[in-house]
Amino acid sequence: xxxxxxxxxxxxxxxxxxLGGGTRKTTVTIGGAKTVVYGGPxxxxxxxxxxxxDVLDAAPEEWPPVLAQAYGNxxxxxxxxxxxxxxxxxxxxxxxxxxxxxxxxxxxGADHAVAVTEKVLKAVGVPLILWGCGxxxxxxxxxxxxxxxxxGEKAVLxxxxxxxxxxxxxxALADGHFLVAQAPLDINxxxxxxxxxxxxxxxxxxxxxxxxxxxxxxxxxxxxxVQERERLAALAGDKLMxxxxxxxxxxxxxxxxxxxxxxxxxxxxxxxARRGPIWEATTAIALLQSGVDLVRLRHPSAVATVKAYxxxxxx
Amino acid sequence: xxxxxxxxxxVRFEPAGLKTEVARGxxxxxxxxxxxxxxxxxxGGDGYCGKCRAxxxxxxxxxxxxxxxxxxxxxxxxxxxCQTHILTDLxxxxxxxHLLDGGPILVDSDAHRFSELSSxxxxxxxxxxxxxxxxxxxxxxxxxxxxQMADHERLYAAxxxxxDAPVMQTGYRILQQLPAVLQQAGYxxxxxxxxxxxxxxxxxxxxxxxxxxxxxxxxxxxxTTVVAHLVELVTASTVDxxxxxxxxxxxxxxxxxxxxxxxxxxxxxxxxxxxVRDMNDLIQxxxxxxxxxxxxxxxxxxxxxxxxxxxxxxxDPRRIRRSxxxxxxxxxxxxxxxxxxxxxxxxxxxxxxxAVGAYVGSDIVAGVLATRLYxxxxxxxxIDIGTNGEVVIGSREWMVCASSSAGPAxxxxxxxxxxxxxxxxxERLTLTPEGQFQYQTIGHEPPRGLxxxxxxxxxxxxxxxxxxxxxxxxxxTADPRLAEGPDGLECTLVPAQDGRGPIVITQAxxxxxxxxxxxxxxxxxxxxxxxxxxxxxLENLYVAGAxxxxxxxxxxxxxxxxxxxxxxxxxxxxxxxxxGAKMAALSCQAFAxxxxxxxxxxxxxxxxxxxxxxxxxxxxxxxxxxxxRFPSAEKRPAGAMAGDLKPGTLG
Numbered sequence: 001x002x003x004x005x006x007x008x009x010x011x012x013x014x015x016x017x018x019l020g021g022g023t024r025k026t027t028v029t030i031g032g033a034k035t036v037v038y039g040g041p042x043x044x045x046x047x048x049x050x051x052x053x054d055v056l057d058a059a060p061e062e063w064p065p066v067l068a069q070a071y072g073n074x075x076x077x078x079x080x081x082x083x084x085x086x087x088x089x090x091x092x093x094x095x096x097x098x099x100x101x102x103x104x105x106x107x108x109g110a111d112h113a114v115a116v117t118e119k120v121l122k123a124v125g126v127p128l129i130l131w132g133c134g135x136x137x138x139x140x141x142x143x144x145x146x147x148x149x150x151x152g153e154k155a156v157l158x159x160x161x162x163x164x165x166x167x168x169x170x171x172a173l174a175d176g177h178f179l180v181a182q183a184p185l186d187i188n189x190x191x192x193x194x195x196x197x198x199x200x201x202x203x204x205x206x207x208x209x210x211x212x213x214x215x216x217x218x219x220x221x222x223x224x225x226v227q228e229r230e231r232l233a234a235l236a237g238d239k240l241m242x243x244x245x246x247x248x249x250x251x252x253x254x255x256x257x258x259x260x261x262x263x264x265x266x267x268x269x270x271x272x273a274r275r276g277p278i279w280e281a282t283t284a285i286a287l288l289q290s291g292v293d294l295v296r297l298r299h300p301s302a303v304a305t306v307k308a309y310x311x312x313x314x315x
Numbered sequence: 316x317x318x319x320x321x322x323x324x325x326v327r328f329e330p331a332g333l334k335t336e337v338a339r340g341x342x343x344x345x346x347x348x349x350x351x352x353x354x355x356x357x358x359g360g361d362g363y364c365g366k367c368r369a370x371x372x373x374x375x376x377x378x379x380x381x382x383x384x385x386x387x388x389x390x391x392x393x394x395x396x397c398q399t400h401i402l403t404d405l406x407x408x409x410x411x412x413h414l415l416d417g418g419p420i421l422v423d424s425d426a427h428r429f430s431e432l433s434s435x436x437x438x439x440x441x442x443x444x445x446x447x448x449x450x451x452x453x454x455x456x457x458x459x460x461x462x463q464m465a466d467h468e469r470l471y472a473a474x475x476x477x478x479d480a481p482v483m484q485t486g487y488r489i490l491q492q493l494p495a496v497l498q499q500a501g502y503x504x505x506x507x508x509x510x511x512x513x514x515x516x517x518x519x520x521x522x523x524x525x526x527x528x529x530x531x532x533x534x535x536x537x538x539t540t541v542v543a544h545l546v547e548l549v550t551a552s553t554v555d556x557x558x559x560x561x562x563x564x565x566x567x568x569x570x571x572x573x574x575x576x577x578x579x580x581x582x583x584x585x586x587x588x589x590x591v592r593d594m595n596d597l598i599q600x601x602x603x604x605x606x607x608x609x610x611x612x613x614x615x616x617x618x619x620x621x622x623x624x625x626x627x628x629x630x631d632p633r634r635i636r637r638s639x640x641x642x643x644x645x646x647x648x649x650x651x652x653x654x655x656x657x658x659x660x661x662x663x664x665x666x667x668x669x670a671v672g673a674y675v676g677s678d679i680v681a682g683v684l685a686t687r688l689y690x691x692x693x694x695x696x697x698i699d700i701g702t703n704g705e706v707v708i709g710s711r712e713w714m715v716c717a718s719s720s721a722g723p724a725x726x727x728x729x730x731x732x733x734x735x736x737x738x739x740x741x742e743r744l745t746l747t748p749e750g751q752f753q754y755q756t757i758g759h760e761p762p763r764g765l766x767x768x769x770x771x772x773x774x775x776x777x778x779x780x781x782x783x784x785x786x787x788x789x790x791x792t793a794d795p796r797l798a799e800g801p802d803g804l805e806c807t808l809v810p811a812q813d814g815r816g817p818i819v820i821t822q823a824x825x826x827x828x829x830x831x832x833x834x835x836x837x838x839x840x841x842x843x844x845x846x847x848x849x850x851x852x853l854e855n856l857y858v859a860g861a862x863x864x865x866x867x868x869x870x871x872x873x874x875x876x877x878x879x880x881x882x883x884x885x886x887x888x889x890x891x892x893x894x895g896a897k898m899a900a901l902s903c904q905a906f907a908x909x910x911x912x913x914x915x916x917x918x919x920x921x922x923x924x925x926x927x928x929x930x931x932x933x934x935x936x937x938x939x940x941x942x943x944r945f946p947s948a949e950k951r952p953a954g955a956m957a958g959d960l961k962p963g964t965l966g
Contacts, residue, residue, distance in 0.1 A: 162786055163788070166790075166791075186932060188929065188932040188933045188936075188940045189932065191940050191941075192785070192786060192936050192940050195785055195936075195940070195942070196784055196785065196786060199784065199785065240942075
């Protein structure tokens, strides 16, 4: 007697959300999974994961040469950089990361951030992610202005934490954006942040969850299991966890010495030009298998690899 | 200074006006201890809790700089007493908020914090009234040539005619005294008999009939508070009650700190002296007030956490805090009370109820005994909220227990305006429909601070009023009660009036309380999950502890301290440690049951439990990260948290 096919059935479903609106020429839908990755028919797996490419508001000072060379002369020009990301590299979204407003990294003001936002909005037609610098005080001062500059574009504003969520939540609510809720690799704190934000009247279906990501070799298995547990909770019917998930792969992967060490520093580790992108792509692919819906990437080769992987599995 | 002769300096403490002499270089805290000034010190003198503030009015001192004092405080001559060395004669003022109330406190008759469960357990027939120590008046026939039975055997025969006493023993001293006493009294004597592990000891013998003159003192030896009742054993009635701070508080507010202090300073004798002195003070106060002579007090029956019992008996407590966490004794055999330094009848005994282990002490066993959890057909939960939050779940079939590091917040320690449940403590706090705070204090005295139930109410009120979010963080609003204080944001609960400062709750206090309640709830959750039981299966929830007179069960649920059960299942049972000890004093059957209970309880070590930390993080939220566990918190409209639970007897 043949064994009947075994099918996991889940009661919950991840929200499907469509990013981008206003003057955006394209929109991107993420989420919608009714099962785990590979857990069922293609249509139950939800929308194809999306790729956002990081564009920094100011030329990065500490990028490893392999990464910096990939972008060459656009590094100091966010608009040109964004254009390259979309037109040459095929980014689904552009993630403007406002590192340059951080008090330790230039301490630029709101005028600068707003100008960058406006330029990037003009340069590309894809939806934007507007990601603060991580300094609460500075983000609270600058990001509301950035949000306003993109009002109506249905962008993604990042990020709110358990200690600092009021100002950005109110801003995102007023300007019609999506919001990234951040947690320090803790599934319970992730849920708590979601509760804080929804207690303020922010709709859950405009939230994206974000666990601080670790790179391959730096606790990846823990990151993976947190993402997986989060997804299983969503599929088991926990409405507060039924949200799409974003991971910051690019900046984490390129912090790893395995990714950024030059050939001189680590001759035994192989070609530096390939090593970094492989490190980044491998991190991203592992996380996509845990159910992540949106990845932020940096190196063009990594983008190409991940894109091919996504196409091969989700199409 | 090269002067080799130790210089004696005089230190005067205001406002008490107490004076003492110390060697030059002593710290103000040492001088305070010597002078009998009770100064709060959480860290036990290590200089990092910042609680032992004092003001140097006159004289010179030397102290290392500390970040715990603000520049303004330093300008105002505020110092940390434990870090400040005395160089000249001094006058020091200890602000009232940093004083512990010293000395015994008179107990209000209605004060639940010191009250007991009714001794129904004994009187109502659950246990036979057969005190651990009893007196028998015996009339024997004097020996004759026809009846040459020896005095000792004659006494035993007389005893055995009255009670079932197959195994007896008599001390050497009593044997020596025996012929003289018997002959002097014409063979009409009163014997004091005591239960000693299955043996009945003839403890003492007195001429004539003194059988009615038989008392015991039962004591809850708490980390913060020592509570004693004087019990008349013949009638099983409580004659008096009295409570005082545990004066070991000087050496740290939790017992782990005290063990560390005792270890570092070889102060185990000092620890014993302190708690024994506290107990003697209580015993004497009650005895004098009731005209009971000390030699009529035949026994002291104690319960307390394992560390406190070790200090009391001067047993080595050091391994209680070190893996593998082994106490010297969990079941302490009865000893002569005088050997521990207790002043009752010279040959009187000191009994200690059995403990489960290092972290679940005899106070919890007493609680299980008093609530009768061990014999209930349905599942019950007992939470004892003290410096540690111990949790027991079980029924007549099985019992499990755990101890959470709840911290002393609900006892009022480590909270800016927290205090012990004493007169002037706010024990209830409610919100008016207009959103104003309303309070009630113990003894209806002017408010001095908040005790545990007041703090619990405060947390619920802040949440209900939207002044804190579910993470326990103050929400910056225009509410005038919310302001930046010296320790960050704080909320004024009672404004300053009549020359008293305001009573506030700070961000640190709120976080502290949330952590405390999370520790307790996580312990409950882990025990429930580990035993495959659910909250719904709990028929009764007993909340024990000496932290106030009224517990509002709705508020306790609203903040997630207690699981969301129908409130009629929640019983606030007060000091069950004392109640259980009293039952044991009055009935050797109850004492034997306590031993059986201690043997039956299975201990869960939360610190090594794989899910405790996760359960704790989940509970570190108001009421809980998993809101499905608190359906009533979702349903209840704001402002509907009225009504409370008065102290009651067990249902």
